[in-house]
Amino acid sequence: MGGLVVRRxxxxxxxxxxxxxxxxxxxxxxxxxxxxxxxxxxxxAIDADPAHELxxxxxxxxxxxxxxxxxxxxxxxxxxxxxxxxxxxxxxSRRGQGLGEGLFQWAIDESRRRGAVLVQLxxxxxxxxxxxxxxxLGFVASHVGMxxxx
Amino acid sequence: MGGLVVRRxxxxxxxxxxxxxxxxxxxxxxxxxxxxxxxxxxxxAIDADPAHELxxxxxxxxxxxxxxxxxxxxxxxxxxxxxxxxxxxxxxSRRGQGLGEGLFQWAIDESRRRGAVLVQLxxxxxxxxxxxxxxxLGFVASHVGMxxxx
Numbered sequence: 340m341g342g343l344v345v346r347r348x349x350x351x352x353x354x355x356x357x358x359x360x361x362x363x364x365x366x367x368x369x370x371x372x373x374x375x376x377x378x379x380x381x382x383x384a385i386d387a388d389p390a391h392e393l394x395x396x397x398x399x400x401x402x403x404x405x406x407x408x409x410x411x412x413x414x415x416x417x418x419x420x421x422x423x424x425x426x427x428x429x430x431x432s433r434r435g436q437g438l439g440e441g442l443f444q445w446a447i448d449e450s451r452r453r454g455a456v457l458v459q460l461x462x463x464x465x466x467x468x469x470x471x472x473x474x475x476l477g478f479v480a481s482h483v484g485m486x487x488x489x
Numbered sequence: 490m491g492g493l494v495v496r497r498x499x500x501x502x503x504x505x506x507x508x509x510x511x512x513x514x515x516x517x518x519x520x521x522x523x524x525x526x527x528x529x530x531x532x533x534a535i536d537a538d539p540a541h542e543l544x545x546x547x548x549x550x551x552x553x554x555x556x557x558x559x560x561x562x563x564x565x566x567x568x569x570x571x572x573x574x575x576x577x578x579x580x581x582s583r584r585g586q587g588l589g590e591g592l593f594q595w596a597i598d599e600s601r602r603r604g605a606v607l608v609q610l611x612x613x614x615x616x617x618x619x620x621x622x623x624x625x626l627g628f629v630a631s632h633v634g635m636x637x638x639x
Binding site for chain 2: 353356357360366369370377378379380381382384385388390391393407409411412413414415416417418419420423425426447450451455456457458459460461462463464470473474476477478479480481482483484485486487488489
């Protein structure tokens with residue numbers, strides 16, 4: 340990954356992370372530019388709980404990717420610890436350069452280091468490229484992801 | 490729901506919950522009877538973190554259902570709090586009696602009470618009946634759920 344670094348996000352990274360979430364066909368419709376208060380409140384909740392690791396991929400001081408890793412204890416599968424990945428983004432100008440693979444390799448290694456026996460994620464069914472990317476990393480599309488808005 | 494109660498699980502419920510996890514076509518292959526040490530360790534991790542609520546559905550002192558609700562903070566969707574449901578089971582002898590609807594209504598109400606803006610879950614693609622059940626509750630099958638064993 341050359342001079343690239345995966346590091347824990349700080350409060351100062353929140354505007355850059357929100358910009359990445361927005362720089363996306365689905366994200367553009369549901370994120371806002373401008374007021375970051377709600378995002379900062381959520382950042383503080385994520386940052387306060389060691390179950391979560393919100394990270395950024397940085398290239399020479401520029402934030403070009405992000406994901407959130409969460410460790411989830413459960414009783415299933417002999418009390419297995421699971422790792423879950425959410426909110427994955429690579430800057431649109433930097434896609435197709437293998438940066439996602441590097442960020443995911445960090446996440447998979449970190450999940451293993453923390454004792455998880457599997458990594459799980461869901462991807463919007465319309466993101467066909469994303470699904471192929473995850474399959475290349477070894478993920479199996481065994482489940483249906485369902486959501487209920489409240 | 491008559492004399493039915495949804496209540497927080499205790500350590501003493503772990504054997505009954507493991508029995509429910511095992512009483513299932515997929516669970517039978519991956520859970521064990523007998524030694525509960527790993528399940529108790531996982532129970533303690535779940536119970537210690539207020540982000541998780543492991544509950545049982547009880548009918549006159551008998552545990553006949555279970556699910557785990559987890560509240561997940563994230564930056565996406567304006568810093569939205571999500572609720573995630575895992576490890577859902579109703580005793581095989583009690584299915585088809587509307588008990589799952591009652592247990593889910595509790596989970597949906599509790600998710601809303603805690604400030605979640607959506608409830609998410611994944612279901613194994615082979616569980617067609619489960620997917621129809623969730624669709625009746627209003628869940629939309631918008632995502633692909635992917636898993637990577639470590």
